[in-house]
Amino acid sequence: MLMKICILGAGALGCAIGAVLTEAGHEVWLINRGQALVETLVRDGLKVRDERGDRLVPVHAATHCSQVDAGTGLADLVVVLVKSFHTREAIESAHAVIGPSTVVLSLQNGLGHEDVLAEVVGRERVLAGKTYAGGVMLGVGHIISGIRGKETIVGELDGLVSERAKRVAGAFTSAGLMTTVSRDIMGTMWDKLLVNVATGALSGITRLSYGELYAIPEVENCALAAVAEAIAVARAGDIALTTCDPRQPWLKAAEGLPPEFKASMLQSLEKGSVTEIDYVNGAVVRWGARYGVATPVNSALVACIKGIERGLPLPSTAKQT
Secondary structure, three states, X not given: OOOEEXXXXXXXXXXXXXXXXXXXXXXXXXXXOOHHHHHHHHHHXXXXXXXXXXXXXXXXXXXXXXXXXXXXXXXXXXXXXXXXXXXXXXXXXXXXXXXXXXXEEEOOOOOOHHXXXXXXXXXXXXXXXXXXXXXXXXXXXXXXXXXXXXXXXEEEOOOOOOHHHHHHHHHHHHOOOOEXXXXXXXXXXXXXXXXXXXXXXXXXXXXXXXXXXXXXXXHHHHHHHHHHHHHHHHHHOOOOOOOOOOHHHHHHHHOOOOOOOOOHHHHHHHOOOOOOHHHOHHHHHHHHHHHOOOOHHHHHHHHHHHXXXXXXXXXXXXXXX
């Protein structure tokens, strides 16, 4: 079944997901506050580079949900991809497209967004999810898409396998975004958190792309130590993980991605924006304190990113990407 889908925070990843869903026939609206980006997308379309080469995808785009065409009805699905610290503001601005049957799905990095969304739209509307897909913005309206072979998982907060979760997963999979439904979305979220812990902060601190990052043994050792801490914290919190090997998340982070790919944390810093460190490595530190598990590596990574953020020329918690 074709759907009307709004992607809140359509940066590189949101555009990559929106492109394949648009090509599959869904009515997709890319929502981004950047006027220049939206104007480029509306005028020229979205330039996508992936394993098939370069192509142009005509897309719908707007700076605010109030600009979404109401003639085709309310959204069937709202995908939330804004930076973690913009979650409440973004979903509160989306009321114009949310109706009684609209499903709200978070595919954000880190932990805790589902609770914020539930406070605004009601827990009964919210699906949780994680994606290993990626994207890099090469220029205004021009992205590298890392979709092929990258898994996405969605699930109900109560662990049930609902028809709506299966419908979303089916729509994504048929568009080329391999998606499954999880009975344990918290475990799924921690599995993805391990991947973010492995590369995000280290990429931001070193300013290295994946090809460069993975060539340095000392970086790998640091990544494995950070992931090992996160695994210990998850175990203390009775979280069911799919792996206890720190190397697996480290390798999965770069699986299928080109050497020039950059972690989202590095992309944020390069744009002069603060990062989601508090919701990734910072979440490991908070959970570790809760359960009495030492997290010195993750604490050091948080401190380094915080120091880099302090030196940014433009403090930009006001940016949405």
